[in-house]
Structures are given as C-alpha cells and as structure tokens.
Amino acid sequence: DTGVSQNPRHKITKRGQNVTFRCDPISEHNRLYWYRQTLGQGPEFLTYFQNEAQLEKSRLLSDRFSAERPKGSFSTLEIQRTEQGDSAMYLCASSWTDRTNYGYTFGSGTRLTVV
C-alpha cells in the first residue's frame, strides 16, 4: 500500500472556475477526512466520511463546496465558482477508527491557487 494519494498536487485556476480534487485513501480504512490548511496555520476540518456516508460538514464549508465518496473508496472534493480566499492546501486523510485506534494518515495535499 502506498498510503493516501491525492491528485493533482498543484492546481492553478482562474477566479470563478470550478475545480475538483481526488483522494485515494488506504484501502482498508473506513474513514476519510478533508482538511484545509493555509500558510502558517494548522489544518482545519472540512468534512468526513464513514464508508460512503458523509457524517459531518464544517461551517467552513460553504455551499460552493461539495464532497463525495462513492462506494466508500476514493473521494472527490469540488469547489464551484472559486474565489481567491479558496487558495490553500487541501489535505485528505484516512483512518481505521475503532475503540482502540484513532490515528490518521494524511496525503501530501493538493495546493490550490486561485488567480
């Protein structure tokens, strides 16, 4: 297993365009998380899935953001009508979460620049 894979690594887009990022988690992991990280800050929680069910969305996630995890495998995060404030690193993480294990594995992220 090669860990959590995110594509693309970098994305430059014009304001107003739509973008989609993909995350492939570790195959046996039941949970998948999306976080956003801006320069000099810690990651901020956006949303998470248990298998294919999206269980929680942060108030940070405006209506322009949508995430899916069809069949409980890979996940996509789409941002519609991008704004300059959306520029950030988008991190995906997965975990096998049960009563004894809580640890995440993060991917290397997708860096979004909105110009």
Added chain:
Amino acid sequence: GENVEQHPSTLSVQEGDSAVIKCTYSDSASNYFPWYKQELGKGPQLIIDIRSNVGEKKDQRIAVTLNKTAKHFSLHITETQPEDSAVYFCAASIRGGGNKLTFGTGTQLKVEL
C-alpha cells in the same frame, strides 16, 4: 467548539539538546491528543499520540505528557537531530466527535549543527 493553543511558534535548539512544545485545549470532553510533524511540501505525519486515560507515553526519543486537570499536553524530543527540523502540530479531538481534529497553529523547530 474546541480551541487548541500552541507555543512557541518557533524554536531553535542545538543538535543534541532537548526540545519541548506545549499545547492547551479548551474542551474537557477532549480525549485524544496526537502530534504531527510536517515537512515542507508534505502532509502532516503522525509521530505520537496519547489518550486521556494515560498521563505519559514514550517512543524512543519522543515523549508526550498530558495533564487533564490543567488541560495541557506537551511534546518532548530528546537528543535532537537535524532531521527533526520541521513544523510540529498538536491536535485534540472530542469524545464522540467523529475523531475530527482541532489543530494548534504549529511550531517551527530548527535544529542547528
């Protein structure tokens, strides 16, 4: 919601010295406290974690201590090496909260030769 504060924001030590990073959390329902190391251009990597039923945990040169009464926890790195240079983040999650993490603002650790 949970709030995690971390300090110092930057820390410079000589190779072989110890480094200590401290965090405080606000929600007494928090029960899981991981530490992540992030190198430039990479995602955060879990280096050690502790649950609220344990006061201290060690893994080779790294240790974490937790004081539930004071709501603070610390990362201790002994015998620092240049490859320890990175940004370190503490985090906390609330029991029953889906294990979503609230992160601190990070500490840039520089180990000088």
